[in-house]
Amino acid sequence: MSDHDESALLPMVRKLAYWGDFDAADQSAILDLPHRTKRIERNGYIARERETTTHSCLLLSGFAFRHKIVVDGARQILAIHMKGDLVDLQNSFLGVADHSVQTLTDALVAMIPRDAIKQLALQRPRVGMAMWYDTLVDASVFREWIANVGRRDAHTRVAHLLCEFSLRLKVAGLGKATDYELPMSQEHIADCTGLTPVHVNRTLKLLEKENLISRRTSRSIRIGDWNRLADAGDFDTNYLHLREGESALARV
Amino acid sequence: MSDHDESALLPMVRKLAYWGDFDAADQSAILDLPHRTKRIERNGYIARERETTTHSCLLLSGFAFRHKIVVDGARQILAIHMKGDLVDLQNSFLGVADHSVQTLTDALVAMIPRDAIKQLALQRPRVGMAMWYDTLVDASVFREWIANVGRRDAHTRVAHLLCEFSLRLKVAGLGKATDYELPMSQEHIADCTGLTPVHVNRTLKLLEKENLISRRTSRSIRIGDWNRLADAGDFDTNYLHLREGESALARV
DNA sequence: CGGGAGGTTGACAATCGTCAATCAGAGTGG
DNA sequence: CCACTCTGATTGACGATTGTCAACCTCCCG
Numbered sequence: 001m002s003d004h005d006e007s008a009l010l011p012m013v014r015k016l017a018y019w020g021d022f023d024a025a026d027q028s029a030i031l032d033l034p035h036r037t038k039r040i041e042r043n044g045y046i047a048r049e050r051e052t053t054t055h056s057c058l059l060l061s062g063f064a065f066r067h068k069i070v071v072d073g074a075r076q077i078l079a080i081h082m083k084g085d086l087v088d089l090q091n092s093f094l095g096v097a098d099h100s101v102q103t104l105t106d107a108l109v110a111m112i113p114r115d116a117i118k119q120l121a122l123q124r125p126r127v128g129m130a131m132w133y134d135t136l137v138d139a140s141v142f143r144e145w146i147a148n149v150g151r152r153d154a155h156t157r158v159a160h161l162l163c164e165f166s167l168r169l170k171v172a173g174l175g176k177a178t179d180y181e182l183p184m185s186q187e188h189i190a191d192c193t194g195l196t197p198v199h200v201n202r203t204l205k206l207l208e209k210e211n212l213i214s215r216r217t218s219r220s221i222r223i224g225d226w227n228r229l230a231d232a233g234d235f236d237t238n239y240l241h242l243r244e245g246e247s248a249l250a251r252v
Numbered sequence: 253m254s255d256h257d258e259s260a261l262l263p264m265v266r267k268l269a270y271w272g273d274f275d276a277a278d279q280s281a282i283l284d285l286p287h288r289t290k291r292i293e294r295n296g297y298i299a300r301e302r303e304t305t306t307h308s309c310l311l312l313s314g315f316a317f318r319h320k321i322v323v324d325g326a327r328q329i330l331a332i333h334m335k336g337d338l339v340d341l342q343n344s345f346l347g348v349a350d351h352s353v354q355t356l357t358d359a360l361v362a363m364i365p366r367d368a369i370k371q372l373a374l375q376r377p378r379v380g381m382a383m384w385y386d387t388l389v390d391a392s393v394f395r396e397w398i399a400n401v402g403r404r405d406a407h408t409r410v411a412h413l414l415c416e417f418s419l420r421l422k423v424a425g426l427g428k429a430t431d432y433e434l435p436m437s438q439e440h441i442a443d444c445t446g447l448t449p450v451h452v453n454r455t456l457k458l459l460e461k462e463n464l465i466s467r468r469t470s471r472s473i474r475i476g477d478w479n480r481l482a483d484a485g486d487f488d489t490n491y492l493h494l495r496e497g498e499s500a501l502a503r504v
Numbered sequence: 505c506g507g508g509a510g511g512t513t514g515a516c517a518a519t520c521g522t523c524a525a526t527c528a529g530a531g532t533g534g
Numbered sequence: 535c536c537a538c539t540c541t542g543a544t545t546g547a548c549g550a551t552t553g554t555c556a557a558c559c560t561c562c563c564g
Contacts, residue, residue: 095387096493098491122378125374128377150401238302450512453512454512
């Protein structure tokens with residue numbers, strides 16, 4: 001794949017390679033996928049609920065989130081995505097989008113036509129299988145979030161979210177597990193956890209008072225004792241289905 | 253596929269055929285999948301969190317549910333499955349199960365080895381793609397449940413669940429959309445919606461008083477005006493990604 | 505007839521939400 | 535460099551949806 005060093009899709013190969021035993025042709029096929037990189041500014045939409053999506057995208061930099069709006073206008077965030085994530089394999093294959101995807105920060109994405117991905121999956125089943133696995137991991141995270149929002153109290157919910165971030169940012173190479181910058185406001189945290197911004201604020205304060213976290217600025221999270229926060233958040237890395245090396249990070 | 257008329261896996265062909273343009277060989281390959289049918293009694297486990305799963309299963313009759321237990325022992329139900337559903341494509345591919353799957357009633361299942369499914373997906377990409385789509389729909393339902401549990405009040409949550417059941421039972425050929433038997437206790441409903449059994453009880457009573465539902469016995473649900481219940485439940489069929497004919501059922 | 509699971513109800517408690525004011529920090533124009 | 539502004543963070547007082555506890559009832563089944 002020496003002639004592909006420049007492809008913006010390299011992170012996609014890296015992401016998928018874990019699940020499939022790719023040969024050079026598989027890798028080339030991914031890198032050769034037609035795509036167009038695009039800059040999207042903060043709060044820009046990648047997909048809108050009820051619209052038809054024709055492209056999937058690879059997040060090259062920045063953060064994005066999926067969400068739904070319920071009847072009274074409240075927003076529920078369903079997932080956060082970061083550098084290297086394959087966003088919207090979900091919506092694009094099923095036709096009409098069942099949720100919206102929006103950027104949390106300015107972002108750079110590679111837009112890939114849905115049909116090209118479909119062709120790739122059909123012609124190179126190993127790659128198709130790897131993409132399938134990738135969406136299965138997404139689904140696992142959704143399940144954990146159902147449990148988080150459904151059966152944990154505010155304190156545990158927020159701690160859990162902070163742990164998830166900690167690990168995922170580390171794995172994505174975006175910071176240390178014990179010291180990172182939250183890419184979102186307390187209102188976003190509230191919409192992730194099914195709480196109100198006010199209650200999230202109180203909960204963060206409490207976590208701070210308990211010495212589970214400390215904050216230099218309101219968004220910079222430092223975790224003193226990772227295992228203690230994980231306990232508080234009822235956090236078990238299992239659901240992230242990390243590869244060997246990565247889950248080791250959980251033991252700080 | 254005339255020589256396969258007896259295969260227990262026929263429902264699997266029917267389920268998947270919608271997503272792929274199968275030829276006779278694809279269909280045969282599915283029907284030829286090695287499998288063993290097995291009877292599981294009520295509350296039996298199909299998979300246990302933290303254990304390794306080697307089989308996926310097709311639910312031939314009865315009901316099943318996925319769930320997680322959180323730290324204080326509370327249970328969160330993640331999904332309900334019924335006749336024809338392909339259960340545990342999720343857990344089995346990712347190795348260690350991140351949640352448990354248990355039957356709600358006595359059930360009959362066809363156990364299919366994970367590796368056989370994997371081989372099928374690699375050798376017949378169209379079938380692989382169809383299975384992928386099937387799990388994407390599961391993921392869509394998970395997302396809706398996050399929103400249900402995270403951002404709707406008890407009244408709306410329960411109404412939403414009743415609507416989802418109504419449609420899915422109808423689609424699975426297990427009852428009329430406006431008159432069906434709930435396969436679960438109020439405690440199960442509570443664990444689906446993140447409420448307590450007591451509050452579920454009160455909510456059902458309220459729905460009854462509002463004439464949104466009526467019950468002959470505690471589990472037989474009759475929906476007077478489907479659209480009114482759907483409004484109360486903030487229910488939009490979109491997330492179920494039903495095929496053409498099926499979503500038409502939504503308009504009763 | 506006895507036992508058990510599950511449904512129903514009431515009284516009371518508490519987590520979390522609402523409302524509203526104030527504060528802090530980043531960016532902007534003069 | 536300083537006012538100005540805007541978004542987001544913080545805090546307090548109060549309210550309410552939902553949980554807890556506990557009793558009792560109902561139905562099913564051996």
